[in-house]
Amino acid sequence: MFRRPSAPLGRSLRISPTLRSPSVSAISLISPTTTEFTSKSESAQVPVKILLLGSGQSGKSTILKQFGISDAHDEFKHGIFSNTVEAMRTILEMMPQLDITADPRNERYRAMICDTPTMIETKSLSRRISYAIKMLSQDPGVREAISRFSEFQLSDSAEYFFDSIERLAAENYIPTIEDILHLRVKTTGVYHKEVEYDGQTLIICDTGGERCERKKWVHCFPGTTAVFFVVALNDYQKVLVEDESMNRMNDNFELWPHVINEKQLQSAKFILLFNKLDLFVRDFQVETFSAFFPDYISWKISTEFFTGSNEALKALAYLRQKFLGEVHGKREVHTYEVSATDSGQFRDVWDAVKKIIL
Numbered sequence: 050m051f052r053r054p055s056a057p058l059g060r061s062l063r064i065s066p067t068l069r070s071p072s073v074s075a076i077s078l079i080s081p082t083t084t085e086f087t088s089k090s091e092s093a094q095v096p097v098k099i100l101l102l103g104s105g106q107s108g109k110s111t112i113l114k115q116f117g118i119s120d121a122h123d124e125f126k127h128g129i130f131s132n133t134v135e136a137m138r139t140i141l142e143m144m145p146q147l148d149i150t151a152d153p154r155n156e157r158y159r160a161m162i163c164d165t166p167t168m169i170e171t172k173s174l175s176r177r178i179s180y181a182i183k184m185l186s187q188d189p190g191v192r193e194a195i196s197r198f199s200e201f202q203l204s205d206s207a208e209y210f211f212d213s214i215e216r217l218a219a220e221n222y223i224p225t226i227e228d229i230l231h232l233r234v235k236t237t238g239v240y241h242k243e244v245e246y247d248g249q250t251l252i253i254c255d256t257g258g259e260r261c262e263r264k265k266w267v268h269c270f271p272g273t274t275a276v277f278f279v280v281a282l283n284d285y286q287k288v289l290v291e292d293e294s295m296n297r298m299n300d301n302f303e304l305w306p307h308v309i310n311e312k313q314l315q316s317a318k319f320i321l322l323f324n325k326l327d328l329f330v331r332d333f334q335v336e337t338f339s340a341f342f343p344d345y346i347s348w349k350i351s352t353e354f355f356t357g358s359n360e361a362l363k364a365l366a367y368l369r370q371k372f373l374g375e376v377h378g379k380r381e382v383h384t385y386e387v388s389a390t391d392s393g394q395f396r397d398v399w400d401a402v403k404k405i406i407l
């Protein structure tokens with residue numbers, strides 16, 4: 050499949066005009082490679098190679114950052130400013146289509162943001178822009194558009210950056226680790242990063258998850274110790290950026306069986322990472338979930354697997370069962386849920402995962 054992508058994977062792209070983020074290549078912590086990864090297996094120490102796979106925006110690069118960022122960094126500022134302005138522009142430009150209007154008193158702020166280029170390369174975010182974003186993020190029309198995020202392509206980090214706007218606009222602003230974890234930079238190509246983590250040399254391969262990127266995955270397969278297949282739990286509420294007729298969760302259901310059955314990955318350990326737990330729990334409504342998964346309402350789970358009363362966690366158990374239902378033969382798949390933007394949660398997951406893969 051990865052050498053000769055089948056129709057859904059190879060389909061041509063239709064990028065939403067609302068998504069303007071440049072496909073800036075990797076963040077500076079990682080170095081690009083276009084050639085096949087060369088394993089160090091001939092040297093004394095066999096490195097542990099972790100391959101990050103999953104659809105676009107599932108959180109692969111965020112997980113990569115978790116292995117590599119230990120301090121705040123100035124260099125991410127422009128990306129953070131650009132993400133923030135772009136998210137607000139996307140909302141404002143979508144509002145007419147959603148039949149929502151902003152408060153007329155905010156018209157000058159709306160016009161200002163719509164005229165602001167989404168690539169911000171200044172040292173600091175101007176007071177005018179940050180104030181406009183602050184005012185607009187409190188506008189009832191903008192709030193309503195945000196609540197209808199499943200109807201257009203809105204970054205999952207939009208609200209995080211709007212809520213932080215005063216801090217971002219401070220003259221001496223330096224991005225925090227949390228800010229950097231929320232920064233969205235689309236991955237194109239394949240990147241590998243060697244890290245010393247927990248006293249172990251890890252080679253982490255990050256891949257682009259959009260459909261046109263997946264044909265490059267095959268170059269990373271040789272020598273893989275563990276695959277982290279990353280699924281964004283809130284994908285059932287969204288459509289693909291590259292094909293807006295396709296629900297993102299359905300895309301995951303198509304992709305996962307190909308990955309788990311890939312011959313070159315048969316000796317790799319499989320970690321199925323259900324990511325964006327924070328957003329899944331925050332937005333969970335049985336009605337919305339069961340509208341997408343009609344059999345969920347009558348679905349019964351054995352108390353051996355789930356005893357709690359939290360409906361979102363029950364729905365998570367349902368999703369886990371659906372994905373594991375695609376695993377045939379003797380394959381062992383370990384599942385975890387996480388919010389990749391939460392360093393503490395990531396650390397806990399890693400502590401469990403390392404016992405399996407190291």
Ligand SMILES: Nc1nc2c(ncn2[C@@H]2O[C@H](COP(=O)(O)OP(=O)(O)OP(=O)(O)O)[C@@H](O)[C@H]2O)c(=O)[nH]1
Pocket residue numbers: 103104105106107108109110111112204205206230231232233234235236237256257258259324325326327328387388389390391
């Ligand atoms: N709130 C929240 N946001 C997350 C989480 N994980 C990732 N994100 C955000 O989701 C967006 C997409 O994450 P990326 O790590 O860029 O996704 P990706 O899988 O690398 O995407 P591609 O490079 O297109 O394949 C970023 O803005 C992240 O900050 C999470 O657990 N919670």
Ligand SMILES: [Mg+2]
Pocket residue numbers: 109110111234235236255256257258
């Ligand atoms: Mg990425």
